[in-house]
Amino acid sequence: MRETQAQMRTCDYDVIVVGGGISGLLSALALGKHGKRVLLLEKGRHFGGNCNSYRVDGFQVDTGPHAITNLQKGPLRVLMDKYFDYIPNFVDYGRYYVRTSGGIKPIPSNLREFATFDPLPRMDRLMLSQAMTKALTLATFGTDMSKESIYSWLPRNLSEDTYSFVDTISYFLSGKSMKETSVYRVLYGSSFVRDSMMYEAREPTIPTLPATPNQLTEQLTNIPYQLAGQLTNIPYQLAGQLTNITTLSRLVTNRNTHVQAYPAGGLKTLTNSVLYSLPDNVVIRTDTCVKRILVDDEGACGISTDDTSYSAKTIVYSGFAKDLPLMIDDLPADYRCDLKMIDQSKSLCIWLGLSQKLKEFDYMGSEVWYKEKAYWAMPISNYSRTIAPAGKQLVGFMFVVEGSVKSETARAWDTIHNVFPGIDRFIEMTHNQVTIPEKASVTVDGYIPDVRTPVANLYLVGTDAAAESMGITRAAYSVVDLLKCMSEDGCLG
Numbered sequence: 001m002r003e004t005q006a007q008m009r010t011c012d013y014d015v016i017v018v019g020g021g022i023s024g025l026l027s028a029l030a031l032g033k034h035g036k037r038v039l040l041l042e043k044g045r046h047f048g049g050n051c052n053s054y055r056v057d058g059f060q061v062d063t064g065p066h067a068i069t070n071l072q073k074g075p076l077r078v079l080m081d082k083y084f085d086y087i088p089n090f091v092d093y094g095r096y097y098v099r100t101s102g103g104i105k106p107i108p109s110n111l112r113e114f115a116t117f118d119p120l121p122r123m124d125r126l127m128l129s130q131a132m133t134k135a136l137t138l139a140t141f142g143t144d145m146s147k148e149s150i151y152s153w154l155p156r157n158l159s160e161d162t163y164s165f166v167d168t169i170s171y172f173l174s175g176k177s178m179k180e181t182s183v184y185r186v187l188y189g190s191s192f193v194r195d196s197m198m199y200e201a202r203e204p205t206i207p208t209l210p211a212t213p214n215q216l217t218e219q220l221t222n223i224p225y226q227l228a229g230q231l232t233n234i235p236y237q238l239a240g241q242l243t244n245i246t247t248l249s250r251l252v253t254n255r256n257t258h259v260q261a262y263p264a265g266g267l268k269t270l271t272n273s274v275l276y277s278l279p280d281n282v283v284i285r286t287d288t289c290v291k292r293i294l295v296d297d298e299g300a301c302g303i304s305t306d307d308t309s310y311s312a313k314t315i316v317y318s319g320f321a322k323d324l325p326l327m328i329d330d331l332p333a334d335y336r337c338d339l340k341m342i343d344q345s346k347s348l349c350i351w352l353g354l355s356q357k358l359k360e361f362d363y364m365g366s367e368v369w370y371k372e373k374a375y376w377a378m379p380i381s382n383y384s385r386t387i388a389p390a391g392k393q394l395v396g397f398m399f400v401v402e403g404s405v406k407s408e409t410a411r412a413w414d415t416i417h418n419v420f421p422g423i424d425r426f427i428e429m430t431h432n433q434v435t436i437p438e439k440a441s442v443t444v445d446g447y448i449p450d451v452r453t454p455v456a457n458l459y460l461v462g463t464d465a466a467a468e469s470m471g472i473t474r475a476a477y478s479v480v481d482l483l484k485c486m487s488e489d490g491c492l493g
């Protein structure tokens with residue numbers, strides 16, 4: 001237990017949360033429900049960060065196409081069940097497809113499906129299956145795969161198409177090529193190792209809430225939750241009984257893969273659910289950029305903005321960990337060096353508002369194109385009638401940006417035109433977003449900081465403070481870790 005005098009002194013707040021993306025909001029919600037006086041400051045005009053939606057010419061775009069993973073037993077589900085007064089209504093995600101010149105085909109989610117995945121040559125499929133089985137076997141029995149690149153695991157004599165396919169999957173799992181992406185990311189970011197298994201280790205550590213139930217909670221637990229029926233019918237019973245052996249068997253038996261979903265009404269519904277659930281002891285502000293994290297002999301003790309400062313016993317930082325050295329003067333030199341090693345990638349999302357529903361996008365889920373400039377596309381208006389005007393369609397195409405945004409945008413449009421000749425006739429709205437999807441990519445050489453920092457009373461949350469899973473689920477993992485660490489450090493009692 002790390003109890004300091006700072007926790008005893010009089011402060012403006014118990015906790016200041018820097019940043020109002022999903023990780024900052026989830027932290028503020030959980031800490032508020034534990035009775036902490038919380039101040040959350042967001043530099044942008046809106047809360048949600050990369051987890052939001054907004055209207056453009058009658059269409060409701062998200063901050064990038066999103067599939068929310070592991071809602072069966074992952075960290076987000078646990079946080080929702082424990083702290084949310086309002087739980088979003090989720091729609092089952094559907095499937096992942098690969099688009100070829102002949103149309104779309106489901107991407108295999110287990111080895112049996114992989115055996116018949118004919119866009120890739122048969123020999124390649126066989127060799128890839130062997131490589132995957134070996135990697136999973138080693139990972140299952142404890143070998144650290146975080147420093148092994150995907151490329152280093154591939155046989156050397158695969159066809160160009162197969163390398164291109166694996167490279168594309170790597171890019172969409174980590175934002176990086178197969179030479180940079182770690183095997184760990186594929187195993188723990190794809191369907192082969194369930195988040196529920198990773199979550200097992202954390203579950204007992206979430207502290208119990210004080211016994212003052214929010215009156216709304218009971219009424220709202222009965223709101224229709226579309227996934228509930230499907231979730232209870234999943235044939236693969238993991239809860240509480242996962243062993244290494246059952247994990248291996250999933251290579252053959254897994255049909256359902258992760259339970260993935262999309263929030264009906266758009267991504268903002270998730271952010272709004274957190275906002276609506278915040279108790280009165282949580283104060284939130286937009287348009288407030290935190291410039292400095294203040295530190296005294298006891299550790300972090302407050303923050304300052306351009307025109308004011310606030311003191312607090314604990315600071316939870318959800319901005320880029322990479323930026324911490326700009327906010328605190330005397331971080332230990334080795335920690336500064338580590339933070340410099342954080343790897344990131346940039347994405348371009350092109351939203352197309354279409355004047356009618358096209359048969360090419362008549363599916364639930366998303367598609368990948370792995371030739372030329374690869375994309376990941378998702379027709380999000382198929383999930384909810386409110387996302388596009390009646391009879392119209394909204395599709396988001398996500399590309400990884402490695403060169404200049406201008407040249408990558410031009411290449412992205414070339415791909416869209418090559419794959420869907422004539423699509424221009426139907427486009428009535430386009431909207432581009434350039435973003436950093438995750439604050440730290442899970443690469444072979446990249447650094448992922450811990451939730452605990454070398455500065456007492458300063459914690460990190462967000463996608464650069466956890467390595468497991470992806471995106472929002474990954475951010476939720478960091479919040480679960482935060483609660484565990486603060487509880488161990490005596491800051492939650």
Ligand SMILES: Cc1cc2nc3c(=O)[nH]c(=O)nc-3n(C[C@H](O)[C@H](O)[C@H](O)COP(=O)(O)OP(=O)(O)OC[C@H]3O[C@@H](n4cnc5c(N)ncnc54)[C@H](O)[C@@H]3O)c2cc1C
Nearest residue numbers: 019021022023043049050064066067290319462463471472
């Ligand atoms: C194109 C795209 C596709 C994606 N696809 C998926 C997907 O399919 N599934 C999935 O789960 N995830 C996906 N993600 C990722 C997911 O949206 C993010 O990982 C997640 O929302 C990140 O949350 P966060 O809280 O860690 O960070 P952020 O959303 O970056 O939030 C950080 C917040 O802190 C604020 N801030 C930073 N510094 C300061 C400061 N000094 N003072 C005040 N405020 C500050 C920022 O303004 C921001 O609002 C995708 C993201 C993109 C962009």
